[in-house]
């Protein structure tokens with residue numbers, strides 16, 4: 001009997017302690033809310049559950065490792081001070097991870113048992129007895145067909161052409177494919193302008209991981225994510241959707257900017273994100289801007305997205321465009337002369353998708369009509385695309401391009417030097433200025449070191465003659481003209 005009574009006393013005492021702690025915690029929460037604001041509080045602090053006090057230390061539980069680390073880093077000291085102010089005997093705060101639902105029935109601030117779900121908007125501060133250790137979930141080698149958009153088999157690391165603008169993003173993607181969830185690489189955030197290879201790299205990561213056969217991978221656009229989420233709400237199957245998402249090893253979400261302004265979907269993504277990273281799973285996200293520039297995404301999500309590795313893909317350079325064209329032309333089996341590739345790389349600078357589209361059209365044309373690809377044919381076949389990229393050319397641009405082409409100094413365009421190596425390119429630049437701009441001969445002459453209009457006239461005549469006599473020279477001039485054409 002005594003034992004029974006002692007047991008009763010212990011339970012009663014524990015409950016009394018919980019009630020008292022709940023009152024203190026409730027007051028601390030009010031202070032915190034006032035200090036950090038409602039949103040911060042709801043994001044980071046509301047999920048704290050109060051545990052036991054032992055000697056001068058109180059234990060607080062958080063549902064995930066990420067939250068625990070974040071709260072410790074951002075609010076650890078403050079929590080200690082506030083607890084000490086409430087209960088002077090408490091001098092230290094210990095933060096631990098407890099899986100949601102593993103602690104004994106949460107107790108609200110008034111001491112009553114609460115059935116509030118972990119994510120309920122109005123969940124009160126919670127006090128619990130003891131945590132249960134987090135468990136690893138089993139892993140499978142598969143693409144989650146219920147979640148995934150199919151991966152494009154053409155988008156692999158082998159077919160991705162690497163150059164200065166994308167080498168960092170490529171290296172990060174490779175690293176994640178080799179060792180998912182490596183510290184510092186989770187999440188991997190890839191960003192860059194339209195059509196520069198973000199999706200390609202994500203698919204390449206997926207393909208590589210599946211080839212290794214070690215993990216389950218889910219890939220979908222942010223738009224698809226939102227529609228899946230809405231559909232799940234409608235069919236009252238959000239739990240299944242969440243579970244599916246949270247059971248993958250690698251979750252890849254493409255074009256995250258789509259979630260701007262979609263607050264509920266962002267919220268869901270945020271929770272999924274935390275749950276996965278916390279369970280040691282890899283997240284890969286792409287967007288058109290860096291996390292800090294994605295205004296319209298909630299701050300806490302942007303903060304989270306920037307916590308791992310952020311890698312940008314820059315606009316292509318001429319060299320990279322040439323390499324990509326060479327690789328794609330060679331894979332097609334159609335011979336595309338270097339001059340045509342150079343011409344395309346000069347003309348279509350916007351993004352790789354357009355460049356690839358132009359080349360594909362040329363190749364299809366060559367295959368269909370069995371004609372060789374020439375500069376003339378290119379201009380014909382791609383008439384509309386090239387027109388869209390046309391722009392007004394200036395005499396300065398002409399001078400620069402011509403000087404680059406013959407490797408002379410730009411200043412020689414207006415210098416008095418008469419050596420042929422300098423004089424001939426200068427004449428070509430004058431000829432092109434006459435052809436491609438509406439400037440008069442005297443105006444052109446002035447731009448070339450105040451030369452007389454008769455000098456420009458002579459240049460035009462001389463270049464025309466030379467083009468008739470020397471096909472190689474004619475081709476050079478023609479190439480320059482096409483590059484500059486407006």
Ligand SMILES: Nc1ncnc2c1ncn2[C@@H]1O[C@H](COP(=O)(O)OP(=O)(O)OP(=O)(O)O)[C@@H](O)[C@H]1O
Nearest residue numbers: 159160161193194195196197198199200324352353
């Ligand atoms: N470095 C590269 N090497 C080979 N192909 C590339 C490269 N970069 C892009 N591409 C190709 O360009 C096309 C567009 O790339 P992708 O779809 O990956 O762009 P994105 O950055 O995801 O664009 P968006 O912002 O529109 O989603 C694809 O066919 C892709 O294979």
